[in-house]
Amino acid sequence: PRASRAYSTLQNLKDASKPSSSSHSPSQGHRDHKKHHDHDRERHHERRHDDRSEAEDQVPWLAKQPLHPLSLADLVKHGRPPLSADALLASARFTLSLLPIRLAHRIQALRNLPYIVVSNPNIRKIYNNYQHSLSTLLPWQGRTISNLEDEIRFTEVLAELVQTHTDTIPILARGFLECRKYISPHEVTRFLDEHLRARIGTRLVAEQHIALHFSSTPHFDPGASPTPCPEHPSYIGVIDTALRPASTIDSCGGFVADICELNYGVRPQWVVDGEPDTTFAFVPMHLEYIVTELLKNAFRATVENGMNREPVVITIAPEPPDVKPQQPGVGLSLPAESRGAFDADAIAPLNDNAPGVTIRIRDRGGGIEPEVMPHVWGYSFTTFSDADDVPGAGSDDALSVISSASNGNSSIAGLGYGLPLSRAYAEYFGGGIAVQSLYGWGTDVYLRLKGVGRIEYVTYNPKFGN
Ligand code: ADP
Ligand code: K
Ligand code: MG
Numbered sequence: 001p002r003a004s005r006a007y008s009t010l011q012n013l014k015d016a017s018k019p020s021s022s023s024h025s026p027s028q029g030h031r032d033h034k035k036h037h038d039h040d041r042e043r044h045h046e047r048r049h050d051d052r053s054e055a056e057d058q059v060p061w062l063a064k065q066p067l068h069p070l071s072l073a074d075l076v077k078h079g080r081p082p083l084s085a086d087a088l089l090a091s092a093r094f095t096l097s098l099l100p101i102r103l104a105h106r107i108q109a110l111r112n113l114p115y116i117v118v119s120n121p122n123i124r125k126i127y128n129n130y131q132h133s134l135s136t137l138l139p140w141q142g143r144t145i146s147n148l149e150d151e152i153r154f155t156e157v158l159a160e161l162v163q164t165h166t167d168t169i170p171i172l173a174r175g176f177l178e179c180r181k182y183i184s185p186h187e188v189t190r191f192l193d194e195h196l197r198a199r200i201g202t203r204l205v206a207e208q209h210i211a212l213h214f215s216s217t218p219h220f221d222p223g224a225s226p227t228p229c230p231e232h233p234s235y236i237g238v239i240d241t242a243l244r245p246a247s248t249i250d251s252c253g254g255f256v257a258d259i260c261e262l263n264y265g266v267r268p269q270w271v272v273d274g275e276p277d278t279t280f281a282f283v284p285m286h287l288e289y290i291v292t293e294l295l296k297n298a299f300r301a302t303v304e305n306g307m308n309r310e311p312v313v314i315t316i317a318p319e320p321p322d323v324k325p326q327q328p329g330v331g332l333s334l335p336a337e338s339r340g341a342f343d344a345d346a347i348a349p350l351n352d353n354a355p356g357v358t359i360r361i362r363d364r365g366g367g368i369e370p371e372v373m374p375h376v377w378g379y380s381f382t383t384f385s386d387a388d389d390v391p392g393a394g395s396d397d398a399l400s401v402i403s404s405a406s407n408g409n410s411s412i413a414g415l416g417y418g419l420p421l422s423r424a425y426a427e428y429f430g431g432g433i434a435v436q437s438l439y440g441w442g443t444d445v446y447l448r449l450k451g452v453g454r455i456e457y458v459t460y461n462p463k464f465g466n
Helices: 002-015 026-031 034-064 072-076 085-111 121-140 148-164 168-178 185-220 245-264 284-304 394-406 418-428
Strands: 239-243 270-274 280-282 312-318 356-363 432-438 442-450
Touching (some): 034 085, 072 185, 085 121, 085 148, 085 185, 121 148, 121 168, 148 185, 168 185, 168 394, 245 270, 245 312, 284 356, 284 442, 418 432, 418 442
Parallel strands (some): 270 312
Antiparallel strands (some): 312 356
């Protein structure tokens, strides 16, 4: 019964379109007695206000705490699912030990932006989301998650946290676009590079525990409803130990071709060659993000260059296991000093022996103009405009792309976040992206991914609390 309750409450959270509506949805409000409801709501608001100011007070202190450098070993140390109840509790406690500090560091970084930028309603919304998430975690500090009831409630808090921060990117994009008079593109890229990399780690930690929870709880309660994520034997939480990039490319290719069909009325073709049966250990969500963005760029260039009949060729090359790890970011066009000074938490957990995969995406889209090339890694830099017939519509154009992104629709291009954010994902585990343009002909993008490595299991031993 515990597990099935967790399933249904978490499912509700997942289903709720907006995180803030999950506790006080209108339908729930209608069912409640009106007076009661208003009263509750006031109390809720007061409490929320108190929580927030408490969270505010704790930020300077928490932000001074060192960040635990995240390693892959941390994500898998509790074992292969289904976890024992003890291991699941240990995972919850470990997750709780990391998150408040990570959130406080982000809040501090937002506070360090120029005041006029933090006052922008969109940036402020992101800031408030962080304050809110921190306030939902603070009551858990100083107590031990020692039974499954606690673990279920904690997992609900994590699920809400993940949901709250889902739309961060279009909101930040809009905020920084509105503030472009007050902050240089260089400073924006610097902030976002650090912020979005840290966000990758924070979401990974939270999502890992949620995934471990779902794949473990039916184990304690055989009568529980089926888990939302069917059990894959090759998964450990959100990591797939036998991820096949060729399959990801085909499914993302289909999705991006659909978007092209909507935008341009044509479906570009693609072929996968090299060694399509290669598998490696990686986070599928990350690979999907990167591949989708790189295929959007390749397909858009192909169509706009009138080369629809030339397929985009994706070559998969597994790397011999003894290759020396490259410096992340080597060969990339943005000079190192103009990239973020990364927090310790954004540094990739390198596992030097992990076999990697290099994926080359080759298009006949005409390449990148030499004058454009130095800018492509900047957040919000784009050459996309779908309003050629509306003169002077430049920035409204970007805003319309952003609002469609906020509504969960995907545009072929226009946010300008595709390359820099893909690079952040690739570098997270020690890989990288390099763009090679043959101007007048086409573009090669080399995506090098360091596998997360051979996963050594540490059998959970309550005596050592590992
Ligand atoms: P967006 O796609 O939203 O414009 P990106 O960061 O993905 O943002 O790309 C930035 C710019 O880099 C694009 O607008 C385009 O000018 C250029 N670019 C990226 N990939 C390619 C490619 N394969 N062919 C030609 N130009 C490209
Ligand atoms: K860009
Ligand atoms: Mg793009």
